[in-house]
Amino acid sequence: MFRPIALLKASHPEPGAAVTLAMALLAVGVGHSAWGVLGVTAAIGATQLSVGWVNDWLDADRDRVTGRTDKPVVSGAVSRRTVGVSGLIASLAVPVLGLPFGPAATLCITIVGVFALLYDWPLKSTPLSVVPYLVAFGLMPAFVVLALPGHPWPPAWLVAAGALLGGGAHFANVLPDLADDAATGVVGLPHRLGAAWSQVAAGSLLLAATLTLVLGPAGRPAWPGVVAAAAAVVVLPSGWYAGKKALKRGTRQVAMFRSVIVVALIDVVLLVFSGRVV
Known part of the structure; x- marks a missing residue:
């Protein structure tokens, strides 16, 4: 049926x-x-x-x-x-x-x-x-x-921010499934780097995406953008630290993934409220 x-x-x-x-x-x-x-x-x-x-x-x-x-x-x-x-x-x-x-x-x-x-x-x-x-x-x-x-x-900063967001999402999205993937022969870039370096890559790319969205458009950054960047600076290291502890315990790597989701939402808000880009 x-x-x-x-x-x-x-x-x-x-x-x-x-x-x-x-x-x-x-x-x-x-x-x-x-x-x-x-x-x-x-x-x-x-x-x-x-x-x-x-x-x-x-x-x-x-x-x-x-x-x-x-x-x-x-x-x-x-x-x-x-x-x-x-x-x-x-x-x-x-x-x-x-x-x-x-x-x-x-x-x-x-x-x-x-x-x-x-x-x-x-x-x-x-x-x-x-x-x-x-x-x-x-x-x-x-x-x-x-x-x-x-x-x-499209402006270059918009394309760059999207690419950085996607790259960060890839590393974070794979983290919870590293063990299952390894068991079935899936060995992408995050698997080759390992969980620790993949968390660093995810956080770095997402932070770069946030900063690109804040600093890319012409003119001085608006205060919401500055607040968003500050939030990303806090959320991503927190997720990385929690993920590092989970890695030591051998438990599922979800903390960094969740922090990436939070920062991704911040980035989407920045995109939506950036107004006309052309």
Whole structure:
């Protein structure tokens, strides 16, 4: 029996919804019309469905080995074939949804979709595992700007901040699953660096993203930006310290991941309230 909720769960809806919502809010912040916001949201949402479904389709056997019964394919709530076909449809929809925004925006969102899939295969288990995050997260806000009427070029600081945010998210996102990944042969850049250095990389990249968002726009930094930067300076080292203690105890590495989520939310707020970027 087809279960839509199980299929949706296989798309990794929490991070996918968070990324889609962040870009939708950025679309509002840079001045898109209601239809523009809707179109941007649909295109970004398709990239997230694509990468999530393809990930679960590819990782079905690995998830079974590690006992991930929380995954719908492993539990039998949805078939692997259904998830794979859904991933293919979402992937093909990405450039189509970009077409109303012109050639530059279409190319941009297509590259986002391609690099997201390149993480699923073959880059997840290589030293280049961070590259898809850098490219995709850097180009997503660029797409939001290119999709505006007149197709203005996105500012370099916006692209850089997105890339740094994506790179930091990659290192933090892998931390809780290092043991499971190692057991099934997944050896990306964070695995090669180890938990301790991956925490440092995650914190450094996220702090750099925050500072880029505060200092990148023209003019003097506004006081909310200064407060946000100060919060990041406190939250990230706190997460790193808690993660270091967890590492010594041999427990699951979630503290740094949670601190990254907090700083990522701070960065999204900075993005949304930065106003028009062109």
